[in-house]
Amino acid sequence: MKKLFSIAILSLSSIVSAQAAVVIIGAPSAADISASDAKKIFLGKGSSALVPFELDENNPVRTEFHSKVTNKSDAQLKAYWSKQVFTGKGNPPAKVSSAAAMKSTVASTPNAIGYIDEADVDSTVKVILKP
Template identity: 70%
Template sequence: MKKLLSILALSVSCVFSVNAAVVVIGNPAAADISKSDAKKAFLGKGSSFVVYELEEGNPIRSEFHSTVTGKSDAQLKAFWSKQVFTGKGTPPATVGDASGMKAAVAADANAIGYIDEADVDASVKVILKP
């Protein structure tokens, strides 16, 4: 029984150590933003930010939206489909990975995106830890 509990505890700790800490990033000159402002920006609601998303299927994207916008991948896809169909908005541009996200955000003072906190470097600034 003790062996079974040890294996279970080890399995649970491995699962939790794999979880990434998603952060919102901006240009190094950017100011911090609130979670509410990030939600509005990533849902295209009256923001002055240039927003970048990771591609669909990326687990960091799923975690970010679950935490910040409260939407699952399916809900997010439905939301943007409706926005496009009704002419109320277009989804943000997508980038393939963390290095693409950092390059896009670093190149524009008004740009924001999100990555795993472990991928942050001097080219960008963490502006929100949701």
């Protein structure tokens, strides 16, 4: 019985931790964007004046973001960008190492956008989309 209870608790805790609210952020003066625009921007499609920044690979917030916005897993995203680079169609967004680095970069770079966990949002950035 104790084993079953432990398994149930562990299952619930993993579900809760996977439900982090990811938000796309911009400088405090940034305008809101649509989910389809965000997908295009983060996949390097179309011509956008916005400059996307990514969190490092294997970051759970990055995984959650791409699952919700681009509908791509980490492996699919890696394959996508490998093909884009190989064919000369584009390069992946620049990477930052943490939520603090993302906020600093987005706040100080003109037309920059990125994503972080909603809990990390402060007055230095503006939430422009909640996917």
